[in-house]
Amino acid sequence: MSGSDYDASTSTFSNDGRIFQVEYAQKATNHAGTSIGIKCIDGVVLACENFPKSVLLVPHSQSRVTPISYSIGVVSSGLNADGRHVSNYARDQANSYKKNYHSDIPVGLLADQLSLYFQQYTQFGSYRPIGVSTIIGGYDGKPQLYSLDPNAELYGYKGVAIGKGKTHARTALEQLPFATITCEQAVKEAAKILYGLTHEEERIWEIEMGWITEANNWVFETVPAPILKAAEDEAKKWLEERDA
């Protein structure tokens, strides 16, 4: 659906009050690899599927799950360069807070600051909207999970998915027992959800996961390779049984 006359600039409202540039930016995020966030009782798990462009790329060198501070991580789906831009800004904000207040930035505050940053790009004609959706997960006394879209809408979530497989992933996420799920279980569930998405044959793809949990002292880190591998193996088995 084309906006015709009103879609050339971020600083233009359409005649029924929409901003088409922002709506088009949302579509850009729908072509990218899926990312998921799950809020557990003992932490937060972020996961995503990456599509390396060629077999010549070093495996797992494309990384979208990014630590922002010791206690917060983000994963963005959309234009990867915009994703890195957002992560860098988030790191600047976290560092600035630490310098001023000698304490880790609360997750909700970082999410709020990012939403204001996204909003700026939806208002001025000299910019285009930021072309990623971002999931922010962290711990500041309790586990928290937020998601931001190019239209700068920010909500807190129990579970969220963005990117091309988000509809399917959200349906699967709704079934999870958020009141009792632990990070260990969530890692396995996330792997299943990502494996359950449709993948073109012969296309190389990899899973990446990061978590912050009581067991690793509330530090946002990549999920250790053995745990990730075990989760992927279980997911592969589950997929075979499902498709049998």
Add this chain to the structure above:
Amino acid sequence: MTGAYDHLITIFSPEGKLYQVEYAHKAIRSENLTSIAIRGKDCVVAVSEKKVPDRLIEPDTVKHIFTITPHIACLCTGIQGDSRMLVYKAREKAAKYRFKNGVEIPVSYLANLMAGETQFFTQYAYGRGYGTCLIFFSVDDEEGPQVHKVDPSGYTAGYYAATAGTKEVETMAFLEKTLKLPERGRNNSVKDSLRLCLQAMQGAISRELQGTDLEVCIATRDDTCEDGFGKLQFMSAQDIDNELTEMVESGGLTEYLASRQEMDREDTN
């Protein structure tokens, strides 16, 4: 050749209109929500419709009423991103005023400053206006209960009752009829004002509302506060539910319907 661009940027059309500003007003209805704020004797009651877009969303993070200072709150209707930005700016202005002048900013002055913010983009083409309507409310130490509405055109005024959003016109018509001269509701208690808000909201909206569908904030005069300002309280979903039930059982909706019929009769005459 203004004709080509007057719909795209904030320049005047040949008839003297600013189309982009009119379109910004339409954006206020983009979330399909309605909000109402009503002044009473020593209180202001503000109610916003609340729709949680997704089952996975934490309902507490869906907010439309934001505190600006411990005494002033802002009811936002429209594009969520723009609301957050304006709330940020309002908080900044209020904090600067407090720092420079040693006293809390009066809500009428804050509304004026924020109207200046929204007016800016009705005159400069490089940015679009804000697609949000702000209703600032507070119990002021000198002026008492205050409701000030700021819209995307930079217009601001003080109101006895203000509404915004999809059902702005219907709810406003009902309140204009009910808040009669000479008091215009200035002697209403918290209970009366709250009942009126819920009446207008439920009357205008076709689906049955529950406590979880609304956000309510009440500003009341606080006797414990030495400087005479009011305090802000958010109602829990359970309490809202109880008030809604009470309003309906005491014939609130029948009154609303009667009022609407009278208005329709007056219109046709």
